[in-house]
Amino acid sequence: MQQWELRAAFARSLSDMYGQEVPAYTTLLRVSAEVNADVLAKDGAAAERLGSIGRVTAERHGAIRVGTPGELRQVGQIFAGFGMHPVGFYDLRDASASSVPVVSTAFRPTDAAELARNPFRVFTSVLVTDDRRFFPAELQKRLETFLGRRTLFPARVLELAARASADGELPADDAAELLAGATECFALSREPIDRGWYDELARISAVAADIGGVTSTHINHLTPRVLDIDELYRRMSDLGVEMIDEIQGPPAWEGPDVLLRQTSFRALAEPRVFTDGPGELRVRFGEVEARGIALTAAGRALYDRLLAEVDTLRAASGRPRTEVAAEVWSEHLPRTEDELDRRGLGAFTYRAAPDAAARLRELPGRPAAEATTGRPAAPATRPDVHALVAAGVVVRAPIVYEDFLPRSAAGIFQSNLTDAGTRDDALAGTERDLGWMSDALGRDVADPIVRNDELTRASLTALNLEA
Numbered sequence: 289m290q291q292w293e294l295r296a297a298f299a300r301s302l303s304d305m306y307g308q309e310v311p312a313y314t315t316l317l318r319v320s321a322e323v324n325a326d327v328l329a330k331d332g333a334a335a336e337r338l339g340s341i342g343r344v345t346a347e348r349h350g351a352i353r354v355g356t357p358g359e360l361r362q363v364g365q366i367f368a369g370f371g372m373h374p375v376g377f378y379d380l381r382d383a384s385a386s387s388v389p390v391v392s393t394a395f396r397p398t399d400a401a402e403l404a405r406n407p408f409r410v411f412t413s414v415l416v417t418d419d420r421r422f423f424p425a426e427l428q429k430r431l432e433t434f435l436g437r438r439t440l441f442p443a444r445v446l447e448l449a450a451r452a453s454a455d456g457e458l459p460a461d462d463a464a465e466l467l468a469g470a471t472e473c474f475a476l477s478r479e480p481i482d483r484g485w486y487d488e489l490a491r492i493s494a495v496a497a498d499i500g501g502v503t504s505t506h507i508n509h510l511t512p513r514v515l516d517i518d519e520l521y522r523r524m525s526d527l528g529v530e531m532i533d534e535i536q537g538p539p540a541w542e543g544p545d546v547l548l549r550q551t552s553f554r555a556l557a558e559p560r561v562f563t564d565g566p567g568e569l570r571v572r573f574g575e576v577e578a579r580g581i582a583l584t585a586a587g588r589a590l591y592d593r594l595l596a597e598v599d600t601l602r603a604a605s606g607r608p609r610t611e612v613a614a615e616v617w618s619e620h621l622p623r624t625e626d627e628l629d630r631r632g633l634g635a636f637t638y639r640a641a642p643d644a645a646a647r648l649r650e651l652p653g654r655p656a657a658e659a660t661t662g663r664p665a666a667p668a669t670r671p672d673v674h675a676l677v678a679a680g681v682v683v684r685a686p687i688v689y690e691d692f693l694p695r696s697a698a699g700i701f702q703s704n705l706t707d708a709g710t711r712d713d714a715l716a717g718t719e720r721d722l723g724w725m726s727d728a729l730g731r732d733v734a735d736p737i738v739r740n741d742e743l744t745r746a747s748l749t750a751l752n753l754e755a
């Protein structure tokens with residue numbers, strides 16, 4: 289099995305397991321598929337502008353949480369076996385008003401062709417056990433001792449994943465063993481939970497208890513992608529599923545979709561075994577998302593400014609966030625994809641149109657030699673890419689936003705916590721950044737904006753145009 293087939297099979301296998309464990313997830317999948325079919329029927333080719341219906345239908349992201357840098361390094365090795373590499377750094381400690389003592393990255397394919405084959409990604413968080421705002425020294429010690437005693441990932445799974453990563457493929461029997469083994473690592477454990485220990489951590493943070501109060505990790509949600517999230521939200525609510533209050537991220541508006549919009553149904557009470565008898569926990573929920581165009585560094589800076597403006601206006605007016613955001617968006621964001629590109633806010637790649645040579649010949653004032661090669665060259669008269677797009681010589685394709693948003697992530701954590709927990713903001717937090725994450729993983733964590741910029745530049749270079 290090729291690595292991308294392993295990845296697609298891994299996503300399917302986790303999805304099957306999650307569907308058995310969380311029946312409401314199956315409803316979410318069904319409604320997502322219905323919404324996608326309706327959008328495709330209504331919009332035709334435009335519905336596939338940000339990914340083929342095949343990709344979008346198979347598309348999932350999962351989320352897991354681990355306790356230590358050692359566990360993080362191991363899970364990085366497992367994901368590498370499936371061609372999933374760490375991208376982005378998210379600090380949820382500060383993005384969240386509740387007590388969420390973790391920092392995160394996401395493992396995903398980084399290559400455009402690999403993303404198109406199967407874009408499976410897993411948002412992965414690690415506890416910051418030495419952050420005094422959350423954990424006093426004495427508790428940190430007991431927590432690290434507890435975490436140090438557990439083994440999340442069997443040696444055999446790590447070994448098979450390392451082989452898949454080195455060879456880029458696995459023989460069928462090894463592939464089956466890796467898939468079964470890796471899936472099992474993320475199943476909900478049936479091992480009895482020590483209630484005293486779990487509750488002690490839960491008083492500080494429900495997330496800390498979910499990670500450090502049990503002896504294994506688990507998928508806490510598995511998110512399908514939908515082409516119209518407003519419609520999905522309405523249909524799920526009509527079915528009587530209790531959704532969180534709003535859709536996170538950019539508002540619904542008439543311009544191009546950018547970045548990521550997410551919503552979810554609330555965590556469900558699931559029966560769990562405790563050392564002192566049966567009980568239940570709410571740790572797993574159902575998220576769904578709609579993806580838009582990735583932004584450049586300039587676009588992201590604008591987005592962050594708009595977020596701040598929405599906060600200010602909302603605080604002053606007391607109006608709903610989504611309503612204020614839609615107004616702020618209309619005022620500041622370009623209404624068309626073309627304008628998003630011309631203003632350098634959106635991330636795109638460019639390629640020659642199939643009939644580029646013929647179209648070039650028709651362009652006024654083009655030298656004949658250049659026209660026949662079909663390649664816009666000639667440094668003296670190098671045309672800018674926007675003019676070539678307008679002339680139909682070059683085709684522009686949006687780069688899909690493949691990553692996450694810290695605010696939405698914090699919102700997702702938060703909306704599913706029954707209790708805000710406690711934190712002492714008088715104390716200093718521990719420093720964590722992308723460099724720390726890379727060291728802990730023993731792998732370079734890519735910056736998503738830099739990565740997209742590379743894709744843009746590579747496409748311009750292939751056209752013999754400069755970035």
Ligand code: OOG
Pocket residue numbers: 350351352353411413508550575692693696697698700701
């Ligand atoms: C991860 C929450 C973040 C998203 O889509 O923003 C996330 C978690 O709950 O562990 O998955």
Ligand code: NI
Pocket residue numbers: 349350351411509511575700
């Ligand atoms: Ni998620």
